[in-house]
Amino acid sequence: MAEKPEVNEAMAGVPKTPQEINEQDVVVSAPSTLKTVIREFKQDKVATVALILLIVLFVVVAVWSFFIPNSKVTDVNIMDQYLQMGTSGHILGTDEQGRDLLLMLIASAKNSLFIALMITIIGQVFGIIFGMITGYFGGIVDTIIMRIIDFWTVLPFMMIIIVLVSIVSKYNIWTLIGIIGLFSWQGTTRLIRSKVLSESDRDYVRASKTSGSSNVMIMFREVLPNLSSIIIVDSTLTFAGNIGIETTLSFLGFGLPNGTPSLGTMISAATDPTVLVSKAYVWVPAAVFIIVITVGISFVGQVLRRAFDARQRLG
C-alpha cells in the first residue's frame, strides 16, 4: 500500500549529525492500518457516530435476544392487541397478535442480522475462492468462470429466490440463507479477480514460485493477506445490502417462515391500511432500525474504503 513513510517521532525530535546516524537507528515506519483507520474516523464525525451507534445496537441485539423466550414472540394474546406505546409495560406497544414490539424488534433484528451475516460469509468465501482461481490462473479458467458469472448476474435473482423458496418443501432459516447465498458471490468474485490480476503480476509471487511454493500456497498464503483491505471493505458494504435483501423477501412473504420474527415481516404489518395510517408505531421502529443499520454500515464502509485507498483519504 502506498502509505506515506514517516520518520518515527522519537527520532525526529533528536538532532543528530550525519555521522552519528547509523543504519540500525533510522526507523522508517508507515502508520499501521489500525492507526490509519482511526485517523479516518476522526476526520468523519458522522461515521464515528454511526460506528458507535452500530456497536451499541449490535451488542444490545446480540445479548438481549438470548434472554427473550421464544413464547414471547410466538404466543398470540388478542387481549393486548394494538396497545399504544408505553401502556402496561410495553415500551413500544404491541402488534396485531398482542406481542410486545420491543421484544419483537430485538428478536427480529437478531434473525435478520444473522441471516445477513451468514449470506455475507457465504458470498465472501465463495467470492474469494473463485476470484482467486480466476484471477491467478487466467486464460481459459478465467474465461469460463467469468462467462458463468456474466450469465448469473443477468438472471433476475429476486424472482428466482421467490420461486426457489416456494418450491423447497422443508424450509427453514438455513435453506433461506443457502438460496440467497447462491446469488451473493458474483460481485465479490469480480472484485477479488481484478485485485488478484494486479497482485499476481508482482515479483513476490514469482519469488514464491522459485521458492518452490505450490499455486494453492501462493494464492492463499501469499496473495490473500494482500487482499485483506478490500475484503474488509467489500464484506462491510455487502452486509448492508444483504440486510435489505432478506427484509425485502420477508416483507413480500417469501422470507423467513411464520413463527420466526423478521424485520421484513414486522414492516409488512403496514400493508394493512389502518395500521399504515393510524398505528404507525407498529411498523415505524422496524423501518427506522433497518435504515439506521444500513446507512450506518455504509458510512463505516466508506471510511474503511478511504482508509485502505490512499488516494481517497481525508486525513
Added chain:
Amino acid sequence: MSVLIEIKDLKVHYPIRSGFWNRVTDHVYAADGVSFEIEAGKTYGLVGESGSGKSTIGKAIVGLEKVTSGQILYKGQDVSKASVRRHMKYNKDVQMIFQDSLSSLNPKKTIYEIIAEPIRNFENLDKSAEKQRIIELLEIVGLSSNAMYQYPHQFSGGQRQRIGIARAISTNPKLIIADEPVSALDLSIQAQVLNFMKKIQRELGISFLFISHDLGVVRHMTENIAIMHLGRFVELGTREDIYNNPQHIYTKRLLSAIPQIDIANRDANKAQRAAIEAQYQAERQNFYDADGLAYPMHKITASHWVSTPPTEKGATK
C-alpha cells in the same frame, strides 16, 4: 570446470493476438535460438538493450517463463518442463534475485517468513534449526537478527535487495539468476550490493547469471559476457574478448555508448562515437540477415563466439 546448465537452442515466443476472432496472428521473438553453457562457480553477464530478451532468458532458466522450444539441461534432464523441475527440486539449486526489491518481497510478511519460505519448501529443518539458519543468512548479508521481525517497507532499497539475496542463497543454490539486481538502486548502494554479491559468489562458489544493461556493472561482476540483440546472441566471450576485442558491430556500438568522464578528450571521444555509429549504420546489413536478425554465432577463438554471416565464416577481423 564442469558444465552446470546447458541451454540448447532456447526459444521463447509470445503470441500476438488480434482481429475479430482473437487469433494468433504473429509472435514476439523474445528469445530466438539461444545456446550457451553455464559452468559451476563462474559468473556470466547477459547484456543487451531494453526488450532484447535478456530477462526472458533468465526467467526461462529459473522456470518462470514457458519455453516455446529448445532445451535447458540440468544434471542430464530437461528442466523446461514444470513437472521435471518439481520432481528434481530444481529451484533448490537455481534461484533468482529480482530487479524491484520492494515488489519482490511480500509486504504482509515479516523478513523471517520471507526467508523461511524456500527453506521450508526444500529443506526439512525443525523450528530452532530454521531460525538459526535465518540468523546466519541475515549475518551473511550484513543485517542484524532484529530484522527478522520487521516488514519489507521498513528497510531501505539496498537492505531490501540484500534480503532478496539472503532468500536466494538460503537453500545453498548452485546458480543464481540476477535480473538487473542493482538497476533500481542509487550508485553508492549499487557498489555496496555488487561487492556483496561478489563476496558471496567467491565464498559460496555459486554461479551467477548477471542480467544487466549496465556495461560498467557487468565488467565489474562477470568473467564471461554474452551480448544480446533482438532475441539472439550476437557475441559471446570472456570479459577480455568483449571489452578489448569486440568483433560484432553491435557490441562495438554498445561499448562506445558507455559514458566517459574524460573532459580533456571530450571532442575526440565524441568523434569516435560518431564514427562507430556511422560504421554501424553503414555495415548493418552485413551483420544482420534480411529480417534484421542476427546470424548464428561462429567460434573465432577458444572462448570467443561472434554472430557473422555464413559466407564470412570466421573471416571477420
